[in-house]
Amino acid sequence: MTWKRTHNCGELTAENTGEEIILNGWVSTRRDLGGVIFIDLRDRYGITQIVFNETDKELHEKAEQLRGEYVIGVKGMVEERDEENVNPELYTGDIEITVTDLQIYAKAETPPFEIKEDIATGEEIRLTYRYLDLRRPDLQRNMILRSDFYQSVRSFYHERDFVEVETPVLMKSTPEGARDYLVPSRVNPGKFFALPQSPQTYKQLLMVSGYDRYFQIVKCFRDEDLRADRQPEFTQIDVEMSFVDEDAVMSSTEDLMQKLMKETIGEDIEPSFKRMTYEEAMKTYGTDKPDTRFGLEFADFSELVEDSEFKIFSGTVEKGGAVLGITVPGQGSMGRGAIDRLTERVQDETGAGGLIYIKLNEEDGVKCSVEKFLKEETVEAMVEKADAAMGDLVLILAGPSPDVYHQMSKLRLMMGEEHNLINEDEFDFLWVTDFPLVKWSREEQRYQALHHPFTAPYQEDVDKLEEDPVSVRSRAYDLVLNGYEIGGGSIRIHDRELQKRMFSLLGIDEEEAEERFGFLLEAFKYGAPPHGGIALGVDRIIMILSGGNSLRDVIAFPKNQKAQSLMDNSPDYVDQEQLDELHIRLKRGVGPEHE
Amino acid sequence: MTWKRTHNCGELTAENTGEEIILNGWVSTRRDLGGVIFIDLRDRYGITQIVFNETDKELHEKAEQLRGEYVIGVKGMVEERDEENVNPELYTGDIEITVTDLQIYAKAETPPFEIKEDIATGEEIRLTYRYLDLRRPDLQRNMILRSDFYQSVRSFYHERDFVEVETPVLMKSTPEGARDYLVPSRVNPGKFFALPQSPQTYKQLLMVSGYDRYFQIVKCFRDEDLRADRQPEFTQIDVEMSFVDEDAVMSSTEDLMQKLMKETIGEDIEPSFKRMTYEEAMKTYGTDKPDTRFGLEFADFSELVEDSEFKIFSGTVEKGGAVLGITVPGQGSMGRGAIDRLTERVQDETGAGGLIYIKLNEEDGVKCSVEKFLKEETVEAMVEKADAAMGDLVLILAGPSPDVYHQMSKLRLMMGEEHNLINEDEFDFLWVTDFPLVKWSREEQRYQALHHPFTAPYQEDVDKLEEDPVSVRSRAYDLVLNGYEIGGGSIRIHDRELQKRMFSLLGIDEEEAEERFGFLLEAFKYGAPPHGGIALGVDRIIMILSGGNSLRDVIAFPKNQKAQSLMDNSPDYVDQEQLDELHIRLKRGVGPEHE
Structure with missing residues (x-):
């Protein structure tokens, strides 16, 4: 049976001297000094030195079996270390445990790389043995930072009366911008769900439904060609508010960021952020996400x-x-x-x-x-x-x-x-505003939305929508941190006729608009409030807060640049029976027999 | 421009008398009495009566246009109602607003059903116009209950040092039990991801990684034949703990439920729940989820x-x-x-x-x-x-x-x-324990895990694993509330050899075990702690707490019993181009041309 620990490995100090305690953890290092075995016992909370003396022969022999990464439980007594053995770098450095009983829960082979900070091991090996990589202190710090971050975000919005609503993962495919991930339906032969690129239409419908303030931390999916800083699935803070203008969304986001920076990394930032128009950003920095540090x-x-x-x-x-x-x-x-x-x-x-x-x-x-x-x-x-x-x-x-x-x-x-x-220690936030509503795509020979088709144009520019679309400014705003775009949002169109004009401008004819977005156009018939919102990229924000430069270091189980999980070898071939049930076949020349 | 409201529709009282205020909201009802127009203005927070007198002709004419579900903004003055007009049923019932200015944000057609509690409208219509159904007070209450519930769950686990980790949605297909939803990979032709039926293996790996305490509120997916109380995607509270036995997981879950019941519906429940063995439950009630009210x-x-x-x-x-x-x-x-x-x-x-x-x-x-x-x-x-x-x-x-x-x-x-x-007002919790580890499937002519293949057997029963498997008891526990199974968990196998024996018992040969679960077996090589956990069904718990009997009433955008979303007509056919990119074809005889 597993011993119930009295403490974790990161909490005993000189104040506990003389107490009989139980610890569970991993053998981090072992040193034998003149017959005495010293072990650094590790768990998520810290490290405690445990000591096996020669007095108890049987126990000592058992301890001699211990190797790195063995999982053990120990009973013992907290003792103060001699002055010269105190380790000031360790919270528990004033004490050590004289072990009186030992249980080995699991043995361990030598891991393929060392369980410690800043290793030079190639990323392929680290991803294959992700469960060992996740044992390393730097990744553990990132995951715990991420966990704290979630809670800060959620309490921020809950305190402000935002309703947290879960939107569907299995939704309608409405390709615009990036490619959809598709999911074949078994019950509806030949038909497919798509995974959300964002819950954009759902959150707008929630505003139509009168939810007034919505937020969600939500997984989104884009089947894009992967670059160093992209993942097939990513997480965003998704927010929508009714009866607001740009300033309301931006200032609420500033309040959020202030709280987040303070609560997760103890950083004080300016209560309101610089603003710059798209035009000014392009003219001055040649990019819409300038690093203004x-x-x-x-x-x-x-x-x-x-x-x-x-x-x-x-x-x-x-x-x-x-x-x-x-x-x-x-x-x-x-x-x-x-x-x-x-x-x-x-x-x-x-x-x-x-x-x-x-x-x-x-x-x-x-x-x-x-x-x-x-x-x-x-x-x-x-x-x-x-x-x-x-x-x-x-x-x-x-x-x-x-x-x-x-x-x-x-x-x-x-x-x-x-x-x-x-200045690497600076966190420099910037709003970029007044984006063009659309741009001309030479490739596709049509106008494309710079953000998405639901972004509202400036009221005073609406008249130019047909005759001079590229001059129309949108009510969109991007949030930039240290040169990374960490979020973007806009005031949305809430008028059915204007939304139809927008679709038409983007080359989506009436029939197609009806088929793809009919439900939204229909919803706008029954009283849609003015509304707007924002989406913030969680992975990238955590990456910046953690001081790292790889998204893969802040995601527990990331994919590599071929969208593969090396640990469990996914994606993988599936049984023919599974495909049959889903009414699909592989294209000719594709499949395990063609490898 | 949208007027910034000074108050919402649920907060003004006699104390605000004389204040000039701005409200935004929906026209809920309109009555014309002797030239005066009375409107109940509604938002998520409540209802406030607004009044248009005849003094301002222009304003009065504008107000005459107003119909049900119009979205408007009003400026006006808070006035106390005459004694005989006070509405004690309304929080704002002591006052009304004499309107001085009106803005119509959006007109509205007459909705296909009334926006009020307890309508008799068929579910098909309600699901088609889900955004209107979600305006109704009963569904709004459910969604807000759900939102509060999330926050209670999360603060419970955060306060107890559980790390919230997001596990992947795109994972490996390991069909066992229910059917997987599959996602074709574009970058890896012929290969597929699966959507998680549960993050079981990931949470166990997080224990191997030393995270000690993990939780997540997470979407899971099962492609099952749908019954009244099933949805293709559902939400669970997913929990895993290291160095624990059954009692630790169960008592932590009892603490959670106590807090949840108190914070969401103000209900006090017993601090610890009744327990019953599977055998006793079957003998006494003929089911492993008895309603013991x-x-x-x-x-x-x-x-x-x-x-x-x-x-x-x-x-x-x-x-x-x-x-x-x-x-x-x-x-x-x-x-x-x-x-x-x-x-x-x-x-x-x-x-x-x-x-x-x-x-x-x-x-x-x-x-x-x-x-x-x-x-x-x-x-x-x-x-x-x-x-x-x-x-x-x-x-x-x-x-x-x-x-x-x-x-x-x-x-x-x-x-x-x-x-x-x-007693419909009672909340009766019950643990069912000591399930058989496996059962014999006549259909498949093999043993099946009663819970899943990672559930640990009783230590004292391990010797019977091969010779008398059905007599082996598992360290699993189900949580039952009012006859519904609302959760289940177990202490897991953390020993590689025992896990292999279990796979073999289930008819998974060594090669197949390696291919499907090789990463978990490999992980167990490097020091796996004893661990266990639980998963709780959020949708069902909310359904019970809300006093309802349909899962669809506690999910914002549910699917019907054919796994379809009637609102946006998904799943749907997709472009041939999309299929081509994914290296798949429809089976012969399937597709839009065969409808």
Whole structure:
């Protein structure tokens, strides 16, 4: 029988001296010193040193069997350590346990990697033995942080009278944006459910139903091509509110983040966040999710150089492109070799054609890499516009728009990291607002919603919906933290006619709109309140709070970049019988017999 | 623009008299009285009466447009009602709002059914217009109860240091018990994920990983043939603990239920629950989930009648069957007609061959329906064994075992309901323990786990695992509330060799065990702690707490009995392109073209 512990491995101190206690845990390390066996016994709560003396021969012999990761129970007495043996790094470091009885619950083979912080083991091995990886202190910290995070979020919303409603996982397939994961129905042959990309329509229906304030921490699914920071299933905080405008949703989200930062990592942040329009973000940082922990804002040289004899500049501007610069402080003396290497890296990593610079240093004065093609006053004007001072380096890219903005955005990040311009301890929140409602997709030859088809346009822009759609601003807002988009939301359309116009603009004809979103259009007939909301990405927020840079380190059982779970070898082939019941077959040439 | 409300529709009282306020909400009812328009304005929080006088002509005209379910905002002044107009049924019944400004956010057509409590509308219509059904006060109460319930559960476990971990929704298919829902993988052609029937293996792995205490409120999925009280997706409270025995899990669950009952419906319950072995439950109530809010325990007459000349009795016992009786109090004078109808109903609904009775009343004395075949002392012995007194009715069934137990169990429930023996306000919790580990499946010609293959056998029964498996008791426990199984759990196997023996007993050979559960067997190599847990059915518990009898009334967007969502018409056919990408085809003869 399992012994009921009196304490866990992280709580005994000198105050417990003399107590008879029972501990359960894992053998973390074992040292034998002059016949005495010292073991660090580990559980989730901490480590306690336990000691087997030679006095009890039988017990000592049993203890000699113990190896790393054995699971044991011990009875014993708490004793204060001698002064010189105190371990100040351990909460329990003042005491040790003199063991009087031992039970081995389970033996253990030597794990394929060490159970400790910061191991260099390849991720494939770690994912295969995920249950051992999850024993390591860094992952345990992440999972516990995540657990605390959930509870903070939920108590925040519950205290504010939000109703937590579970929305279905088996829902209708309405592909828009990403691909749906599909689930064949056995009872309805040939038909499929889809897993939610988000509970968007459900939460809007809940507003129509009068729930007023809704929230849920919910799993969502996107069958996308996976990049380093994507997972097939991800978790979001999903929120919707009735009778609100943008400010109400944003300020409630700010309150949430303030509480979360305080309660999970003890960080105090500003009660309200900076705001920036999409246009300003693109012009200044070349991205709609700028990392504003550091400067290096873009200077637009296009007007200054449009008449220049330097064809790369004037030609670019003539063709509608832009010439952009950023000023890197303190790098005005960068040597030729370093600049060459940087140029190569810029070409490799940003796709820019070349890199032009102006160095400002005491030795050479103001030195531009293409000064022979430029008038002196042009260079001076550029320096002034870039707000560059002696000692600085101005880096310049020229190219078609919007590519050059993206390239400069990458270069800016590169410089920020390389020259330690980013305060890693800072949490810098930013709202980006006033997104365009739609963009033109060259690929699909139609307008696409920048957020989703339910986002409301600015009232004063509605008249331009048909004649000049790309100029219509949406009532959407994204929340950016340290350059990551951690959330996004909008005020929604709640008018049936406007929603129909929106579908039509997106190339969804009436029949298709009816088939895919008929229930929402129907719902809007019966009194839909004005409403809006937001969705926040839990995985990414936890990743940032934990100081890590991989989503896989904050998800208990993640998939790899091929959407596979290496631990249990899923997805996998299934029995023919299962497929038969679901009324489906594999395509020709696919299946275990073709491996 | 949406007006920011100063109050909701459920909070203004006489104390607010004279205040200028803003409300938003739905027009619930409208009455016109002598030129004055009275409207009950409704939101989730309550109802407030608003009044449009004739003084402001323009405003009054606008108000005349208002119809039921219109969504509006009003500005106005809080005024105390005249004594005779006070509505004591309404929290806001002391006041009304004299409106000074009105905004119509959305018009509404007449809904297909009334937005009020207890409507007689068919469920198909209600499910089609679920967003309107969810506006009704009874469903809103259920959803809010559910929301409160979640928060109580979570704070309970968080306070006790349980770690909340999200387990994957896309997992490995390991069909055992119910059918899996499958999800084809696009990136891994021909391979499939399954949706979890429960996160069983994951939570056990978390114990191997040292998380010590785990909980999660989690969606699970079973592709079963749906009955009235099943849904394809359901929600469970999932719990696992290390270094515990049965008592620890059960007592922690008792604490949870106590808190839940108190916090959600204000009910005080016993701090610890009755316990009964599976054997006792079957013998006494003919079911492993007895409703113990009332008596009517079975009396086993088999021994008394085994030598009887009445062949139906003695023959039944001879063939290994049983003769069972229950005593219905106060029905000893039931007339011939009523007994005939009861007999017919018993045959119809329980499948029993016939119904025998003993009536005890002052007029006739003790009267058995088959007394001419029985000795008087046999009837007397039966009356005594059944603990029947004057005025009672003993109902007797004879038949093969276990069928007769099931039949008698149904008859018992029937009598309990019909004769009001059940206290509907009582919450009667019961643990059922000591289940058999396995049962023999005639259909599949193999042993099946009564719970699941990871349930630990009694240590003292392990030796019988191979030679007499059905006699092995498991360390499983089910929680029963008012005759519903609301949860079940067990102490798990944590030893690799024992787990292998269990798989082998279930007819899973070594290769198959490796392929399906290899990761768990592998995990057990590296130090698995003794552990156990429980899963509780959220939907069913909420259903009982809400006093309802349909799971669909406590789930926001439920499926019907064909696993369809009538509101959005899912599941539905999908584009060929989607199937192509997933490397699957429909079977011949299936698809939209064959409808």
